[in-house]
Amino acid sequence: MSLYQHFRKEEQGFIDRVLGWKDQTEQTYAPKLTDFLDPRQVFIVQSIIGTTGEVKVSFEGGDSAERKRALIYPDYLHPSTDDFDLQLLEITYPSKFFTVEHKHVLGSLMGLGIKREKFGDIIFAGEKIYLVAAKEFASFFTMNLNQIGKHSVLVKEVDWKDYTPSNEKWKERFVTLSSLRLDVVLAGALTLSRQKAQLLIQAGKIKVNFKEEEQPSFECAQGDMISVRGFGRLRIGEIEGKSKKDKWRLTIFTMGG
Structure with a gap:
């Protein structure tokens, strides 16, 4: 095979x-x-x-x-x-005067002409934002990421021991589903009707592995990361196979909402 x-x-x-x-x-x-x-x-x-x-x-x-x-x-x-040549960067900004979201940081980073593969997670921890970067690009970010949107920011390298991770954790659930279609997975993971899940997909509110997906019939697979605007994120863990009643048995991790 x-x-x-x-x-x-x-x-x-x-x-x-x-x-x-x-x-x-x-x-x-x-x-x-x-x-x-x-x-x-x-x-x-x-x-x-x-x-x-x-x-x-x-x-x-x-x-x-x-x-x-x-x-x-x-x-x-x-x-x-x-x-692994990882460098943690801290982004500070006047949080009293404006609000920064993940999409704003990502947009500013991509605007520098750097490929998405050159930096990792963007982490919000209280009034600070952390960026995990490839060490070879760390100085580029500290010198060139001067603003997010119209607002000035300061970027500096920090030590991992000074980083306090978010308290938000993945919640693990075991589910049994009739299929691995995206609409079925969303309905089962978020406790929604299948029709509601389909409407979310068709409205462009779903991303699978960071890419918008508008097909309810999209077949999900192990390791997929799914973000649902307004509901948070979910990740498909181990798919154990089918039960005697021909249902898929799998683990789903959810976060946010």
Whole structure:
């Protein structure tokens, strides 16, 4: 059976890259550090490389990170956090005078001409905003990210030990669903009617792996990150397969709302 059959057609290009990284590590016997990967990409890398054999993989992106860098390495290596070249940046702004949302920070970062893969999570913690960046781009952000929207901001490098993560945690739920269609998954995870879930999708309020998805029939898979405007986020964990009654058994993690 072809490896590609286990994944979506549009993921074939990424799968080829993962196979290339694995081959590179096997041939050079040296580690390969990737850019930041989204949760679905992390799942794909883990599935292809696994934890056995001469090539292994570890992931790091900070505490409870959604986006992580992968380190693909020969089995003689015992990687540490330093091997992932992560730099934590603190963004300060006059919070008494204006409100900053995730989309504003992301828009300003993308406006600098940097690819999304070069930085990880954007974290809100009280009146501070933290950005996890690839170390090689940290100085670029400190020098060039001078404003968010029309408001001036200050960006500086900080130590991980000075970072206080958010108290918000993922809530784990086990669900049984009739299918893995997006509308069915949303209805089951958010305790909505299927019709309400379909309306949210068709209204453009749903993103799957950070891309807008307007097809209720979209087939969800393990590792997918789904954001629902007004409801928060959910992530699909392990899919255990089907029950005797032909229902899908899976774990779903939810946050926010």
